[in-house]
Amino acid sequence: MSTVTPTGQDEPETREPILNTVDRVTELCFGLFMALTFVGAVKAVSVDEDVGRKLFFSALGCNLAWGLADAVMFLVRTLADRGQRLKLALTVKRERDHATAVRVLRDALPKALEPLIENAELEQIRARLAAMPTLPPRARLARGDYLGALGIFLLVVVSTFPVALPFLVLKDHATALIISRALTLAMLFGAGFALGRYTGGGAMRAGFAMTLVGVVLTMAIIALGG
Template sequence: MGDLGVPHQATRDRVLDPVDRVSELVFGLLMALSFTGAVSVADAGREEIRTMFVAALGCNLAWGLVDAVMFLVRTITARGKSITLLHAVRAAGPDVRAGQALIERSLTRTVSSLVSAAELEAVRSRIVAMPDVPARPQLDGSDLLAALAVFLLVVVSTFPVVLPFALMNDVAAASSTSRAIGLAMLFLGGFSLGRHAGYGGWRAGIKMAALGTLLVVAIHALGG
């Protein structure tokens, strides 16, 4: 139930969970690949490569900032929802069923089906017994650190697929190397998500690489 019990003082074991880390890395990677994939092997010179590098980095700097800010917005919104629930349950006071119904509605359908009335009552009792509940949600240092991590992941993901163009004189070889690195990073991202979800890393890695390739093709088709 996330931050239900202590919405403001909850601590993170990690700055970002695996899903957030991989999602931001893949997002930045796809943005970078959309630029490197547009480089013409036949026509690209050093000036075109430089322009592509600057454009890819600038794009991911901008979107990294946007993603970081939106991460903070999502965090404080979710925390505010939890605080609102706590106040509502406490306001229900002795009305046990009303308090339990509020908690049950806040759960996902899957979790709700697994929680008994006794467990709902245990949660309700703990909420009612809490000495204090914040009046409004607030962000803390760990949230800002997580937002910084989001920004850095999007930006850092630019370099592995762009650097081959800066380090290799042969544009065709640089393009092939860039694509290979991109596919490897997509595979590793999918592998990590698959292991995290518990349904197999290799299959998830292959699917992520295929999905990423299709998304880059779609981005180019749409003029991105």
């Protein structure tokens, strides 16, 4: 498939991932830390034969609730960001004074990019917007946005299982706690590795840094009675 640019030229349509690497890593880590707070409380409750099942379903219920809340807020943020961009485009398109429209575009630039972009480049953007026949009257959510929200929900929920599942399948809670923390740190390393490779900041370094965050958090939980 192809899309038509404002100049009338066909360009191949490129499909971006519904969630980028940062989205996936942050949501996964969020779910891990949420589940870890429940696992850290395993020593603070009376140990009986049913404590593992109770802990697992408590952690799962928490992440179900927070996964749903995070998914809804993702849709809210997406709609708000899209509405802001559409408002900018409509403002520039309707502005008859070219210099004013260019100033509007410049004011919308991130501070880091502002000195790198000349007014002539902004004028080209203004001209393209002015040449567009129509723009949507309002921001809308697309099918991909709902898929992204579903992905966030699943990431937060699925991250419960490596952390809490050992308590459901093992009767020895001490062993389950060790396995749970080891799996958590391994997943944090993998998340940091992926984030470091995505940002170009060094995959191994980011993996160990994220693992260190997990170690510090686990130590804090232990100090607080976990």
